[in-house]
Amino acid sequence: MAVPARTCGASRLGPARTACPWPGRGPRPCPGPWLPASGPARPLLLLLLPLLLLLLLAAPDASAYSFPQQHTMQHWARRLEQEIDGVMRIFGGVQQLREIYKDNRNLFEVQENEPQKLVEKVAGDIESLLDRKVQALKRLADAAENFQKAHRWQDNIKEEDIMYYDAKADAELDDPENEDVERASKTSTLRLDFIEDPNFKNKVNYSYTAVQIPTDIYKGSTVILNELNWTEALENVFIENRRQDPTLLWQVFGSATGVTRYYPATPWRAPKKIDLYDVRRRPWYIQGASSPKDMVIIVDVSGSVSGLTLKLMKTSVCEMLDTLSDDDYVNVASFNEKAQPVSCFTHLVQANVRNKKVFKEAVQGMVAKGTTGYKAGFEYAFDQLQNSNITRANCNKMIMMFTDGGEDRVQDVFEKYNWPNRTVRVFTFSVGQHNYDVTPLQWMACTNKGYYFEIPSIGAIRINTQEYLDVLGRPMVLAGKEAKQVQWTNVYEDALGLGLVVTGTLPVFNLTQDGPGEKKNQLILGVMGIDVALNDIKRLTPNYTLGANGYVFAIDLNGYVLLHPNLKPQTTNFREPVTLDFLDAELEDENKEEIRRSMIDGNKGHKQIRTLVKSLDERYIDEVIRNYTWVPIRSTNYSLGLVLPPYSTFYLQANLSDQILQVKSVSVADFEFLLPSSFESEGHVFIAPREYCKDLNASDNNTEFLKNFIELMEKVTPDSKQCNNFLLHNLILDTGITQQLVERVWRDQDLNTYSLLAVFAATDGGITRIFPNKAAEDWTENPEPFNASFYRRSLDNHGYVFKPPHQDALLRPLELENDTVGVLVSTAVELSLGGRTLRPAVVGVKLDLEAWAEKFKVLASNRTHQEQPQKQCGPSSHCEMDCEVNNEDLLCVLIDDGGFLVLSNQNHQWDQVGRFFSEVDANLMLALYNNSFYTRKESYDYQAACAPQPPGNLGAAPRGVFVPTIADFLNLAWWTSAAAWSLFQQLLYGLIYHSWFQADPAEAEGSPETRESSCVMKQTQYYFGTVNASYNAIIDCGNCSRLFHAQRLTNTNLLFVVAEKPLCSQCEAGRLLQKETHCCPADGPEQCELVQRPRYRRGPHICFDYNATEDTSDCGRGASFPPSLGILVSLQLLLLLGLPPRPQLQVHTLAASHRL
Secondary structure, three states: OOOOOOOOOOOOOOOOOOOEEOOOOOEEOOOOOOOOOOOOHHHHHHHHHHHHHHHHHHOOOOOOEEOOOHHHHHHHHHHHHHHHHHHHHHHHOHHHHHHHHHHOHHHEEEEEOOHHHHHHHHHHHHHHHHHHHHHHHHHHHHHHHHHHHHOOOOOOOOHHHOOEOEOOHHHHHHOHHHOOOOOHHHHHEOOOOOEEEOOOOEEEEOOOOEEEOOOOOOOOOHHHHHHHHHHOOHHHHHHHHHHHOOOOOOEEEEEOOOOEEEEOEOOOOOOOOOOOOOHHHOHHHHHHHOOOEEEEEEEEOOHHHOOHHHHHHHHHHHHHHOOOOOOOEEEEEEEOOOEEEOOOOOOOEEOOHHHHHHHHHHHOOOOOOOOOOHHHHHHHHHHHHHOOOOOOOOOEEEEEEEEOOOOOOOHHHHHHHOOOOOOEEEEEEEEOOOOOOOHHHHHHHHOOOOEEEEEOOHHHHHHHOOOHHHHHOHHHHHHHHHHOOOEEOOOEEOOOOOOEEEEEEEEEEOOOEOOOOOOEOOOEEEEEEEEEEHHHHHOOOOOOOOOOOOEEEEEOOOOEEEEOOOOOOOOOOOOOEOOOEHHHHOOOOHHHHHHHHHHHOOOOEEEEEEEEEEOOOOOOEEEEEEEEEEEEOOOOOOEEEEEEOHHHOEEEEEOOHHHHOOOOOHHHHHHHHHOHHHHHHHOEEEEOOOOOEOOOOOOOOHHHHHHHHHHHHOOOOOOOOOEOHHHHHHHHHHHHHHHHHHHHHHOOOOHHHHOEEEEEEEEOOOEEEEEOHHHHHHOOOOOOHHHOHHHHHHHHOOOEEEEOOOOOOOOOOOOOOOOOOEEEEEEEEEEEEOOEEEEEEEEEEEEEHHHHHHHHHHHOOOOOOOOOOOOOOOOOOOEEOOOOOOOOOEEEEEEEOOOEEEEEOOHHHHHHOOOEHHHOOHHHHHHHHHOOOEEEEEEEEEEEEEOOOOOOOOOOOOOOOOOOOHHHHHOHHHHOOHHHHHHHHHHHHHHHOHHHHOOOHHHHOOOHHHOOEEEEEEEEEEEEOOOOOOEEEEEOOHHHOEEEEEEEOOOEOEEEEEEEOOOOOOOOOOOOOOOOEEOOOOOOOOHHHHOOOOOOOOOOOOOOOOOOOOOOOOOOOOOOOOOOHHHHHHHHHHHHHOOOOOOOOOOOOOOHHHOO
16 A cells, blocks of 8 residues: 655545644644644634533543643653663673773784775785686687697597587486487596585586587587587696686686586586576676677567467577677567567667566567568667667677568668668578578678578577677687787676686687688687686685674676675576676665766775665664775776775774783683583673684584584684684684673673563674573574674664564564563673774673563553552542553553564553564554654665466466467368478477476576576665654544654664554554565566666777678578478378487587688
8 A cells, every 4th residue: 555645644534734843842743633723713613622621521431531741751751761771781781891891901902994905905816816817718718729720620520539528418317308318429428536626516527627518409510529629628728727726616618609618527517407508698608709789679570470480589589688798788679560669668778687577578578460661670770779878888789680581671771871881780580481582681681791590490599599699709809819808797606506606708719711811710719718706705805804884895897796795696597697786785875876986987986975774684774874995906897895884993803822822821711611511600602603713614503613613722722824813812802801791790680680581792703692591592693793683783873772573474473471582672882992992892681571561661650660559540630641550542662763663561562572563553653654753765675586476377388389270280281381390390399308398498497496586675664764852743533533742762772652542443544564575567666767767887998899801701591491291291200109300400600610
């Protein structure tokens, strides 16, 4: 339901009213039915008020209680503030912990984070890391070109002549359905042994390379066998590269023929269904094989392309879109007599994942009708490419036309728009089986530096929609060394399980000549790539000296993050890059837009900003100050940034070396306080699961991790070279510091007196100490303080931060009878040492919910303490209601800054503590929002995972297959038509690769998307607004109006609200939503609107789209393929017998004989 506009009331019955000033007491109630503001009715009502009051008092059931006065409620608020502050002063131990740090001043030093030096050092380290990969890439590319140049083509080469490890052989042998598939090729396949390697997260063999060949390519073809022959020599170069740099991960050569040779060898990850992996469609290959592209796809939707041909066109367009990367721009249009865009995009848009999804969905809606009008289609495409008022790639320009054929050559259009310079390449695709003359389509491509392709059936789509990359690679090859520049990709998911990676790419050129004195070859051989895991880059950044809320991030020229703590894709599809914009990784504002632009432009900079940040649990918003510092990473397309809160300018570094050498040292004894035997007296200790030493075994179970840690400490000294001295020494220091807090404060206090379940302290050094020990059983916070929401929020907020238990509206309420529920209250410990301020720890208490709910009622009543009897109001006296005596009529609650219920005087609401207050009292929460107590922030999570939508065509025919009617089968003319021929081709192909028609590409590849898919989720958080005073107001509901009072509690994140309980349900005008919701066109970020205001980006610095020496004579040849009645009959017999012949799917390449 839509939320009403921000007004004073939330009424259905009358107009909403704005808050009015109340001199000296904050805003006063808005004029409603009880308090008119002005007008002719006001004097009359003032005269009638005494009479109305007398009538009410004289009524038989008149109550002696009235709504509390404002000063009374302010008094209750002060009592609540004092009680909270008193408990935290006694048990929190903030002051005592400050003294403990000062008493141990000789055990640590205060170090400074110098942002400019830090970010420059990290950028330099990343540059050095990537440069080592660049050198390895260059050695590989040079070697590949030389090996291919020296290779002699063999026409009679056979499969048994080539020995190689087929990465998919083991999976194919294990699959009973594939026993007969390419059995002969198994004879040339090596069988290898593998060892587990944690660096690759895989089993590998360092002595061999592995080969992966796409499913739709015949391994025994002459082209493929020659490719395997000459690329075998790369094996020694791979091995030598690893000898020089043992940190190298996957080294890969992706060939333009589709062959992938990678090192070290590892078995291919067998998908659940058909494997559609093709290296030429990988993000890194596409980026390395050509310069950026401006592409317009035009699709013939005249009446002649209906049925199967139109289905082939739709699939072809989708496959074509998959060959584009984020550096490219595209638009898709359909044409008959007129041309029009298939989607809402009216101009070229960036070919990112979300825009391509819009195109793919829109293409499915194309309908064939009318007559063919090539002129309309091409004029539309040229107009699109000539539009200079939009952001675009400004490099390769091309038109891709899909049609079933036609006679018009539209020479006048080309003369007008493209000749004589021919800056736009034209690629034509003849789709389907037909008898049309294809000469006009060939002529269009050949006279415009393009290429002509034929797509007779579905089996030819993937190959022929990616071959155009070879044509675009010609200027790169002819440019020679100038084009041999390493490019670094966006982040994407490694297909072999390495996780998120970036890849350095370098094109490999064909250096052969057709003959003496002939022009050199202009075809690209493929792309060389070397992966760098994001985790390896993260290791170069400072981990724990920046504090819990400091971090390093990096972005590329598109503004996409390479590093960022919020880069956490829930699902990954290795077919697509992981593209999270910096402004989506954080909460966008103008300052961040400025920072992003400066980083993309390769500038240095520093800026302190006030901004909003989302809490780690994504329930809260905090307004904070952050310092941003950034520098470019030289020799790359990346820029590095550092974010620091002001309180993280300094940090503690333990200096325990001298003490460790002393046997009776306090710091050595501190290890005793990590032993479980000490927990009963010293409190339970959780240690952050950090990499303190190389040999420390990690574990998700903190008790087991602590055990592993103690066992290791018995074998090594804290100064061991295999240990991180900074982490280990700080852990030892904080163990002793927190133990002294137990000794000085916690041990002698009776927690039950103040209804506390636990007291705790957490530190930057990684210690979380809970007292008493039994309270650790119910401790659900993250043992890593830097990943605990209460810890990070306490550092960013002054005062006491309340955190109720998290409750989802869809889950059952808290079970108070069986479990004791607690509310965390925490605050940061701020130290000032020699004029340097820092916050090295957070302390707090855990309140017993039930006991504090009772205490809350007393503090918000006319009693001074719980032992005092309740004050009764006689029939002849007039009393103010309070939150204890009148809880049947008066609602009193404490709500935190995110709008979540913390405490209530209503017993039936205790099990709803932790829920968004709108789920408890929608009417009151809406009024608080409308009166500016809360502000709403909406954002979108582009990394969410959603359950797959159930298919809507269960039981239907396979997708993409033309299903003939009974009348068709009885019609002899149909059997001799091109439609029947194409149908039999598809059925034959489907018998071999039946999964093709039954699964989407993601499903076919066996990726996680079969269970969950990436989606966009809308998030809504609330935080305190501008009102910071005591405030009385009326919820204007006509006859059901409600009085309420709200006031912020000083030095806390709480709002104290007192309200009349609703008398009827007429006020339910709307409900505020806080729960994350799935985006849809109605409320999501509409792509059609977003592309009208594209974010700033820059393309690659180089462009190779033209070379005067380019030979364009090789532009595709083809002829119509009339069906043979004899072949049709034979195929029919084979289908009936169920004996499909083995498909000999050849590799369709451009001038294949010149490749090798």
